[in-house]
Amino acid sequence: MELSTALLLGFVLLGLLWWKKLTRPKGFPPGPPALPIFGNMLQMGFNLKDLRKMSKAYGPVFSIYMGFTPAVVVRGIKDLKEVLVTKGIEFADRPQNRLIKIVSGARGLVFATYGRAWKEHRRFTLSTLRNFGLGKKSMEERICEESTYLIEELRNNKDTLYDPHFVISNAVSNIICSIAFGKRYEYEDPTFRNILKALNEHMKMVFGFWGQLYNLLGFIKYLPLAHQKIFKNIKIIFAFLGKILEEHKKSRVPGQPQDYIDCYLEELDKEQEDGNQSTFDEENLFTCMLDMFVAGTGTTSASLEWCLLYMILHPDIQEKCRDEINKIRGDREHLDYEDRVGMPYTQAVLQEVQRCASVVPLGAPHSTIKDVQLNSYTIPKGTVIIPDLSSVHYDESQWKYPHEFNPENFLNEEGDLVKVDSFLPFSAGPRSCLGENLARMEIFLFFTTILTHFKFYWPDTKPPPDCTPVFGPSQTPKRFLMRLVPLT
Template sequence: MSAHAALPLFGLTPFSKLCAALGTLLLFLLSLLLVRQLLKQRRPRGFPPGPTALPLIGNLLSLINEPHVLLKKQSEIYGQIYSLDLGGISTIIVNGYDAIKECLVRQSDIFADRPSLPLFKKLTNMGGLLNSKFGRGWTDHRKIAVNCFRCFGPGQKDFECKISEECMFFLDAIDTYKGKPFDAKWLVTNAVSNITNLIIFGERFTYDDKEYQHMIEIFSENIELAASVWAFLYNAFPWIGILPFGKHKRLFKNAAEVYDFLQKIIQRFSQNRTSQKPRHLIDSYLDELENNMNDPESSLSTENLIFTVGELIIAGTETTTNALRWAILYMALYPNIQEKVHQEIDSIMGKNQIPSLEHKPQMPYTEAVLHEVLRFCNIAPLGIFHATAKNTIVRGYSIPKGTTVITNLYSVHFDEKYWSTPHVFCPERFLDSNKQFVKKEAFVPFSIGRRNCLGEKLARMELFLFFTMLLQRFHLHFPPGTIPNLKPKMGMTLQPYPYLISVERR
């Protein structure tokens, strides 16, 4: 008799019964998870309205392709403050200058928290400076950073000379191309990064330092990966971390590699350290770590030092680098604007005097161009996500504690209430009838409120000095027959797609 014939005709074996029971249990658990997910996607009472959410993924698709543009368009339907469901993560979107000011300035402490998203927890354990929760941890790290910027950075009188010296290295490196087309991305990146390095490490890195360049490349890649659909899916469904594929895997691999590199480089630059006689940010942090050794509430740690150093390198490099790359692109795109900058430079300091910050008030057109680049190109259109530190009410809507908040800075810079013809690149909008530079209230490239950009002063110094010294020496143009892609490359920051530029000595 065959084995099959030996099986009961009308029953199941014990093994089959076990499989059936496990299948039923699994189906039950999946049903529970589905119900739980759908309950999470219910809007809290009094929450702002928003577009209909899809089951499970909610409105995640809104963040895939040019989210800053789509979020502004949706505000025309649902209002300046509306809600999205990011896979069960209740989120409010704030558009327009008036609404963003209402949240980040008038309720600055309430909107100063960071969301406890799985991605942030995975990468920094909500430590360091940029992603730390609003409280003792953020206060401790902000204080150290502010003191270091004052003692080793823009607060020092000779720091402008150090920026100018780096500009010279940068310009000399450009000169080696002898007018041949090249992609300036990595030269700009290394030069800008070295300004932050002076504060963090007390010295610069050469442009041929392969190990450091590799780390900067990884940082740049992670800026893109952190805004990919896989990153948002991981925040909504962190269990996908067990999958053997997906861009989030690359993100975590890169982060681990950078962590190891920073650990080694921090050890290297803390050698021969004399306690309470800091030479740079690393020494200052270690001094504070020693001072707070017996404080159980202190957030200072070796791990958080690594996170802080990494965040400052990214923040100090990525935004200013992309602003300069956009500025170079638009000067080549609009030779008439470039010529006006050349004329102003020649009239104020000539072709031999080194530009300085003292020249800045005398150069309204150059200032207007740089401001229009920051407005028009929106380097960080959604900033860093905020969260509410406690329950609050905004414009009649109830916003619970812990709600993720996305401030659409792009919508501020294209807010028709404050800007005429905002989709036109026009530096003259920052000039008055006497052609003098005028500040604009709805100009917030560094965000506003309690957690605005720590490095705003440094970034403004770098942009002015690098830009004026570059255009004092060179004329910029595209190689014949080339047309640059003006659409931004998406990521946490908006950068230009790679383009070739030709520079000729003036």
Template sequence: MISIKSPSLTPVSCPQALLGVGCLAFALLAFMLVRQLVKQRRPPGFPPGPSPIPVIGNIFSLATEPHVFLKKQSEVHGQIFSLDLGGILTVVLNGYDCVRECLYHQGEVFADRPSLPLFKKMTKMGGLLNCKYGKGWNEHRKLACSSFRYFGSGQKLFEKKISEECMFFVDAIDEHKGKPFNPKHLVTNAVSNITNLIIFGQRFTYDDRNFQHMIEIFSENVELAVSGWALLYNAFPYIEYVPFGKHQKLFRNAAEVYNFLQEVINGFSQGRVPHAPRHYVDAYLDELEQNAGVQGSSFSYENLIYSVGELIIAGTETTTNTLRWAMLYMALYPNIQERVHKEIDSVLSNGRAPTLEDKQRMPYIEAVLHEILRFCNIVPLGIFRATSQDAKVNGYTIPKGTMVITNLYSVHFDEKYWNDPGVFSPERFLDSSGNFVRREAFLPFSLGKASFLKTSISYDWLNQVIPQRLSCLFADLR
């Protein structure tokens, strides 16, 4: 009988084990470092830009007032230059000529969205705002635009609903009886209700705590999404596993909002009659049923939740911030406020409510609104874009998939198109006869195919709520 002895195993000491783990960790770290440095190399023909810090690139440069920093860099590197956001090569467009060349003359090329880890985490690159340019984007854009026309600006009744919301808004202000208060909450709720009428067919009362909480979270997430933590997450998505940081707050907020939206959508879809939509949610569910089983369809219940959330944000944040800036600048410039009062009083006799037809008879108010949008830069960097194919701009080569930032602040302060751009002057939108005139380099909500959210809804609100008893709103500021 033959016996076989197994070879003895040499025991590994604790120091040897630690050394092995340390060597493995060092090799992994070295590999990641080399990989990151390779990602940071500018490809041939790529626009120049400020020198990046190894690994993290130019991220910290965008921590505060990024639009101002980018405009200053354009004075050094030209209207089109590049940034390194932690290995994410980015092209920045500055000045009206450069932005128009890319977003108008090459609109198809610059219409995509970047595949950023944050977008993938938040909406899986679905929904409406962050959807990749293509079939899904076109389907959702078409539905959103037709819904906003059919349930909103295309209805004469909708104008009356805006006026009614204005009255709710003014009555809520009157409850403060002339005492100081922060108008942000009331303005946000009132503006959001205009979008809610289209999305859900109903408004939310100002004392609806659940909806108020959701709006607060939306506003917070808009700020968090452009914070330094968001940029760090896009560059180093593995920090998702770090238990602290603003990115974790962003994810918790998003989960809470999506749960709330799901409940709201379920509630407002009750009693739905197929092919007889009452609002955007019904229209989307019709599309979802019609495309059930269709291969490649982008309509899904998950994308409905994402789209509703993005429409609420897009229909609320821009107009809310515009009105808040309007309040501030009316207080800062009493002479402008006085002229606004006089124009309102001359057009709206006997205290009647304004209509959109009155807009043509209020050129100075139109000029004030446009100057606020220009001077205050409601969306200074727009929404991040990406190239859908290789592009050629000003002799530079921009590869497909490159992230693109449009510095709209630089457009509105472009001295080639604006005299004394640092001065707040509504008169720049008036001709010698006092008539309103449009300005070519006025792009408050960007330009091109991917900027469709500049709907008439925002302008309807701006042109109704300010004439609507503006004298009452600012009476105590005199």
């Protein structure tokens, strides 16, 4: 056979292979045609607008190709409820890819595959968080103590144009660090600041273009391209957590657990004594530490930054919240978490911030544990599911004011707080956010303490704030400066 014929045959075969790989199976949700190698990645541009556009063309359940891997995007309350709640177990697995395998290895909490290990670790973590005071006074005390440091730091910057990003991240991260690792970090601590920087960059890159490219083309691992930053940041974060774990192993007093790591090490002792076939081991502990640190830092601090930005943009709403806070607080230093029950307006404002900001717009990817029917389509076992949580937050059929910041979205005529089904910042169902209660408590207590002590403004000299979020697994506002005026 001549070389040219052999080459032609090769191309035809390759084309057929691509065509087969990129042809949607029978009964699979429709979607845009996909390119070889990249699938639909180049059309998506990594933002929500493109998903919205595709949904207009293909409906609330449609499919895209990430490379050669098909994924089903689910939008709208009806189909999201079915995926997350009604058929929650069928959709409760997590997909794995190259980076997830390096970082989590299907262990821990967030990217653990559905099964006994994930169930036991989720149950253990929830109960440990509860025992360390979540829902009880001592958890509140940790947050209130951290608020005192935060207020002091803000006060030191009262006469400057102030960027709150790092201090808010540090204060929020200190809460999960205190529960999980038994320590907090000073705001001036340069080492911890570098860890937070690495974490921030890691989250943006892993789910951005370079992370996706590496997942697609593993051979680029050793090329000197931007994705090397991902490996560098993983190394920094792993070294930080590894050191904490080693310190705990050396210094803990058995029978007297001080934090989450100690509790887990106690569990390991117990399992060894009982000789049980356990799912608890050191690798799982490490991944749980990583998951709580990562999931508990960026999401909550981004939510608080959004709270500040929206209050700067709406000084009248800021004032109304402060009035309600002061009325309930009376002469006390700060509010208790249970005071929220009598504060419908402030609660509505915080929920409205979460709705408008949609901090975790696409949740975390799910995957099917068996073949399952959804909206007349057949989704095969192992399919990646992308739940577009943000889609319900701006749905015109669900909200009084879908496209404006308006706390009335969560209030009835009498000014009482109403429960809205289409509000899913923490997702729902068996795989929903494990830190929801902790995050709610942090946001309420940090927010009300800041408002008690300061008024904050947009500096007159700057152009009006830009609320376009920086897209990522957690959407942050663009960095902004504010002016703080102390009230106490």
